[in-house]
Every structure is written in C-alpha cells, then in structure tokens.
Amino acid sequence: MTDYDHIPAMLSEAIRYLNLEPGKIIVDGTLGGAGHAKAICGKIQPDGILIGIDQDPDAVESAKQKLSAYAPGIRLFHDNFAHLHHILEVLGLDGVDGILLDLGLSLHHLRSSQRGFSFKGREVLDMRMNPRLNTTAKDLVNRMKEEALAGLFRDLGEERYARKIAKKIVERREKESIEYSDQLADIVTQAIPGSARFHQKIHPATRVFMALRIAVNRELEVLENFMKALPDYLNPGGRFCVLSYHSLEDRMVKHGLREFEKQCTCPPKFPKCICDKKPVMKSISRKAILPSMEEINQNPMARSAKMRVAEKI
Numbered sequence: 001m002t003d004y005d006h007i008p009a010m011l012s013e014a015i016r017y018l019n020l021e022p023g024k025i026i027v028d029g030t031l032g033g034a035g036h037a038k039a040i041c042g043k044i045q046p047d048g049i050l051i052g053i054d055q056d057p058d059a060v061e062s063a064k065q066k067l068s069a070y071a072p073g074i075r076l077f078h079d080n081f082a083h084l085h086h087i088l089e090v091l092g093l094d095g096v097d098g099i100l101l102d103l104g105l106s107l108h109h110l111r112s113s114q115r116g117f118s119f120k121g122r123e124v125l126d127m128r129m130n131p132r133l134n135t136t137a138k139d140l141v142n143r144m145k146e147e148a149l150a151g152l153f154r155d156l157g158e159e160r161y162a163r164k165i166a167k168k169i170v171e172r173r174e175k176e177s178i179e180y181s182d183q184l185a186d187i188v189t190q191a192i193p194g195s196a197r198f199h200q201k202i203h204p205a206t207r208v209f210m211a212l213r214i215a216v217n218r219e220l221e222v223l224e225n226f227m228k229a230l231p232d233y234l235n236p237g238g239r240f241c242v243l244s245y246h247s248l249e250d251r252m253v254k255h256g257l258r259e260f261e262k263q264c265t266c267p268p269k270f271p272k273c274i275c276d277k278k279p280v281m282k283s284i285s286r287k288a289i290l291p292s293m294e295e296i297n298q299n300p301m302a303r304s305a306k307m308r309v310a311e312k313i
C-alpha cells in the first residue's frame, strides 16, 4: 500500500452528502490520493464527468493511474482550486453539480514527499505543495522578522510559545542558516519550557510546522477567495462539501456559508427592504459533521476533520 492508497477522511459521508447520480458533473478540488475521486467516479458513471484538481503534480500523476478505468469521464488539472473559474471556462462549462474540497496536506506529503512537512527525519524545509510557488518554509524561517514570525506562529498555529520560538529561531539563524525540518524541530523544542513540553500530547513542533505550511501555500487566502465565488460555480441544487482540519478554515467556511444564506440585510429600522438580498445557498447540516470514533481509531488523520455541506438554491 502506498501513501496514496489510504482511505480518505469521512469517505462515505462525503459521497452521501454530494447527492451523486449518473450523469452529474463533479469537481474534486483536492485530489490527493484520489480516494474520494474514485468513489465519486463510481457513482456518476457512465456519462458523468469528474473534474479533478490538485496543486501537487505528484497527486495528479497518481490520480491519472488510479482513475484510468474512468478515463473518458475524467478531466485532471495540475492547478490550484482557486482557478476553478478558468478551468470551467477551458471546459466550456457554466456550472457543476457538486464540489468537494478535502483541505490541507496528504499522507504522501507527510510520509514520503521529502519536502519538509514532517519533522521526523532530515528533510529540506520546503513545504510547497506546488513546486512552482516561489517561497519555501526555509525562506520564511530565515528571512522573516522576529515579530512577524511570532505573529505567524500565534495566528496560524495558535502556538502559545510563539514569541519564545521566534526569538530562538532568530538567535540560531544568526549563527547558521536553518535548512532542515529536524533542525527546526529541535530549535522549537528547545524554546518551549520543559514543563509545558512534558504535558503536551503532540510533538512540540506540530503547530509551528502547521503555521509555516499554511503560510507557504497561502491556504487561508485561497480558501477565502474561493468561498466568495462559490455560488457562481454551482448549478441550482448543486452541493458543496468541504472537509477542513484547522479551526480558522472551518470558521471561514462557516461564515462564508452564512453570508450566502442571508435574507435582507437592511437595518431593522428601514420601513421597507431596499437591498433585495435573497439567500443563494442553504446549509444541509446546521453544525459541522464530525468523524465517528470508529473512523478516528482506524484513520488518525481524520481526527480533526470537520465537514460542512451546503446546496445552491
């Protein structure tokens, strides 16, 4: 079994909520190991179309092989889902019947990409999911000002010891460039007080690595912009299903969907509505849908997953 063969998070729930039927046109904006994509293809064939996107060329290459049995009905793109409007234009489509996003990084990134997502071995601190991006984690760690680094670890990593860690990084890089994942993991570990380290359930560097990855891949900006355009991509009745693994992402999705559900936004003192705002989407589940304990035991990567589903009106 390769890293691209694991069972993706909340597979059966995502497939159920996407309301799949033969003939539908569905976007998987985060192909990864193509586990979700394969299950989608199985439901929309014979004449449905799966538009598969991943910003990592390795994922697209692997998906091409895994989905070869469905080749006539798949269109794969090495791209960012932020460019979905352009992809639909290329395909001559006005809208699609469903969109799945399973955000974040894949098991392949963590286990075998050798791009510094993991602190378990010596890997170059890169963290780009798309090798065409300009900035790497090494650039950020060696070039950002101490204050900015602390802000990044605090805001994107919710790291309690952000200041101490940033200070330690700056002290170290004055002596030598920080090049490798294990080197950074050691610096972070040294910056965190021993008593705090003792009580932590996760590796002390987990939050710092997550913050750097989110910054390198501009994950929050991409999601925010995507959410603004979401209803434009969907046909009426089309479903959006998103799996997020970070509280900031889930909050962004929740607020984005809430905006689309709003009726009139005129101040209450107005005698009559002048905004003419109508809901464009409705949430299918009020609260985020969480993985079962059984799934978490079988697939620890699903532990922090939160799924939200909405439908275009």
Ligand SMILES: C[S@@+](CC[C@H](N)C(=O)[O-])C[C@H]1O[C@@H](n2cnc3c(N)ncnc32)[C@H](O)[C@@H]1O
Residues within 6 Å of the ligand: 008, 029, 030, 031, 032, 033, 034, 035, 036, 037, 053, 054, 055, 056, 059, 079, 080, 081, 082, 102, 103, 104, 105, 106, 107, 129, 222
């Ligand atoms: C959690 S994995 C997806 C797993 C996948 N659902 C499966 O069945 O195996 C996330 C994937 O999305 C990709 N990705 C993350 N953000 C992206 C973006 N903005 N545009 C395109 N791909 C993205 C990553 O490269 C990674 O391969």
